[in-house]
Amino acid sequence: MNSLSFKTLRNCQITRLDDIPLVSPTVFRNAVIVAVKNGARISALFGVPQNRLKDQVFYKDPPGAEIRLFAILANDQIGTLSVVSTNVQNSYPALTPECPQAHWFEREIYEQWEIKPEGHPWLKPIRFHKSYMRDPSRAGSGDTNIGITDFFRLEGAEVHDVAVGPVHAGIIEPGHFRFQCHGENVYHLEISLGYQHRGVEKALLGGPGKRTLHYMETIAGDTTIGHTTAYNHILEALAGTAVSLRALSIRGIALELERIANHTGDLGALAGDVGYLPTASFCGRIRGDFLNMTALLCGSRFGRGLVVPGGVDYDLTGNLSAQLKDRLQTGLADVTAAVNLLWDAPSVLARFESTGFIPAQTAKNMGLVGTAARACDVVRDARYDLPSGIFRFSQIPVSVWHTGDVFARAYVRWLEIQRSLNFIQNQLAMLPEGRISAKMETPAADSFVVSIVEGWRGEICHVALTDRDGRFRHYKIIDPSFHNWIGLALALRNQQISDFPLCNKSFNLSYCGHDL
């Protein structure tokens, strides 16, 4: 019934900004809710102020401006994206009560643009920055005292609050966690982020420029390849550049190396969290070996400088390719030995199994992505559902496990390590010939592109809107962590508080990728 409301796009397909349907808020709301009920998933939901859409000066979003909301829904089954938009001012009826996966997006809209989603049950800031509208007369959500908010409280005797962070005992990113506990049992966990907010999206306005690529490399340092690939797909779609198959293949190899390295590190860290030393130590080292393979490719362990507009900056010569094959062989043997120790240790399995359980339906309702979703028996992988780059030609089987607990999240990682190693070996065996970079034309004017890449954490979604000169009017980044933080909070319900670090590590979400 609502198919008319949407513009249907493929991943990385360019369209004119004027072609995006603009409907009334009621139609918008119903269209999104019905589509999500029918199996679509919110990939992005964000506001763009009218002044940016009308070619007015950037950086000065006037108070009280009308905001245009864009919703980008992913139809995983048929591999398309549906886009719709609406204009709102001051407030609109919230989607969240009927479509829970919109909740975090609507909180973001409220915080950034002071547009109130009426009826939102959990309307608190997610990053604690000042509203972009800069209207001193309206309090809005712009409470800039970071981490100070009205946390949910549990009433009753013997109930206690535990506050953790933002400074943690380990060398990790800052974030605040508030547990409502009864003894050792956690009733509710509230996660309060924003400590890493740098204003990346604002800095990208008017781009692409010299710095843009480097912002992309550092959105989440451990997902450099994932984010730069998504960004370059956007630029190439805007410029109509045909990237050579060889460059796409090298990007694919780098993306999977990133996945393998991070998954290996995570499995080691999971072992460390339950005090199982052998795997913890071995995987720590083997992760380094995989990072060094990326360094072999481009000189940077995190793949900085490898993926550039039009292709890649470093070729995989015959000599390098042979070396990489050798190292992969050793890496596979090492990681297999180290990880199998985990599955053979009853004491480890006793800790992993049925800890931090999330039902498949919850994962679907909340729109979880990546390993967290696949561990709940949800077949959802952008490399398969919405393929871009090399994955249009060379598929990787989707790795799924059905138990929804820490074990599942660990086991899916192990399955993916094997599939990805296989993929890289296949790519190396038949690396296409050709140039590694193509000349870039200027980006198309007044256009709209969505680019989705399956990073190692899950779906990375970038959206670009260009102005009449082909510069970014608006650039939206959704890191997989943005979808998944709520998954961690839900996984902790009715768990032991002592299992929090283990659950947290099984998600291993990015703070800076969320805070931007």
Place this chain on the structure above:
Amino acid sequence: MPIASIINICLGLLLAPLLLGIINKTKAFFAGRTGQPLFQAYLDIIKQLRKGVVYSQTTSLIFRAGPVIGLASVLIALAIVPLGGVAAPLAFSGDLLIFAYILGLMRFFTVLAALDTGSSFEGMGASREVLFSALAEPALLIGLAAIARETHAMSLSQMLPAVSFLSPEVVLVTVALLIVYLCENARIPFDDPNTHLELTMIHEVMVLDHSGPDFAFILYGSALKLWVLGLVIIGIVFPASSGSFWFISVISAIGGLFFLAVIVGIIESTMARLRLIRIPQLLVAAGSLSLFAFILVLR
């Protein structure tokens, strides 16, 4: 003989931190790493002794007394346990009860000091520590009672040399005491001494607020606790007859302690921590073993 027993105490004071080094070296070996130096525990204690102390304004005298009373208690325990067939300087009939409860006193003040900080972490750690020690205590006491009954002695210095070698009840008590040993000293599978995750800690989280010399006292105290409880286990497994040459039996007892440290290291390397709610089950199992041993002795 008093000179021998004083030398024994000095050996304990000197060598106790080495046990931590041996455990860590064993773990490093299993993990394929070089690991920290064997004498790292000494270096840590010296480092902490030279540092200043920071006290939270919300704490009271109890917080400052905790480490001092803790160290004093374990020193008394050291004077009660015999080493290598030589009677301890503080040996008297019934000293095994004092031994068990002087360690209880140490724990009591650590818990009070933790609660005194008012931190939610330390409160959680204190509640876990009290729960688990309440279950570990019967295992230790009934186990010692079984040995006392078997040897018809009420002093550790008379009991331990008289234990019969590897009789069924002794084997049961040894296993029970080994479990208590791991629990009391906050080792895997009960607690992870290396973890940085305050939400999962038991013992470590209680001493988070201590610093400088206070923390040195706590480190040294826990090394001594590892030593004295280890001596009880070694005394039961390798009873040193009082007739043999003092020097050799002391060397073999210390060798036994080092061997025990290696075993602890192996256990820590080959298994993960228990889920917190499973810990009571293991401790109750240890208590049952002690009880069975006691019943065997009674027959």
